[in-house]
Amino acid sequence: MARKLISEVLAEAGKIVQREERIKFLRLNKSPGLTDILRINYDDSIVSVLPLGAPSYKQDDAPKGYEYTILNKAYTQFKYFFKGPVANDMKPLKREGLFLNLLESLNPEEAELLISAKDKKMKAKGITKRLVNDAFPGLLVK
Numbered sequence: 001m002a003r004k005l006i007s008e009v010l011a012e013a014g015k016i017v018q019r020e021e022r023i024k025f026l027r028l029n030k031s032p033g034l035t036d037i038l039r040i041n042y043d044d045s046i047v048s049v050l051p052l053g054a055p056s057y058k059q060d061d062a063p064k065g066y067e068y069t070i071l072n073k074a075y076t077q078f079k080y081f082f083k084g085p086v087a088n089d090m091k092p093l094k095r096e097g098l099f100l101n102l103l104e105s106l107n108p109e110e111a112e113l114l115i116s117a118k119d120k121k122m123k124a125k126g127i128t129k130r131l132v133n134d135a136f137p138g139l140l141v142k
Contacts, residue, residue: 005064006034006071007109014125022126023135033072035139040082041117042129044142047083049092050099054115057100059108068105071114077102081118 004012009029016022026034040046060067079086080098087095103111116122133140 003031003070003072004029005107005110006031006037007107007113009034010113010124010127013127016126019131023131026131026135030136031072033070033075035136036075036078037071037113037117037122038127038132038136039139040078041120041122042132043140048081048118049083049087050081050096050118052119054112055096055100055103057103057111059111060104060106062107064107067107067110069102071106071110074102074106 009026013022013025013029016025040048062068077098080090080095081087103114106114113122129140
């Protein structure tokens with residue numbers, strides 16, 4: 001069975017009424033991509049070095065399941081977009097080009113999720129900083 005898109009995991013988690021069941025669901029669907037997206041959005045120590053907002057990009061028109069890449073595979077590129085030794089040594093134009101290429105290769109839902117998480121504005125029903133702390137203790141630093 002194929003792994004769910006991170007946007008699908010968050011949408012399904014939002015439909016779960018009971019908090020403990022939602023935590024259990026997130027833990028069952030834990031992946032490096034999911035925890036990175038949650039950390040990017042909710043951890044104040046993670047700071048984007050990209051401009052705020054969505055850049056102008058061409059959305060991938062491939063049907064769901066046929067996109068070029070998914071966040072669960074592309075999470076290794078996140079180091080280029082947030083303050084740290086790798087991103088600090090990269091020229092802004094190259095970094096923004098990498099970000100555009102990533103967005104254009106993702107399913108549109110995942111691209112929008114990454115943009116909103118980068119700007120700390122991710123809207124996922126029922127997913128809060130407190131819930132993330134309870135589901136994944138130690139994930140968030142600040």
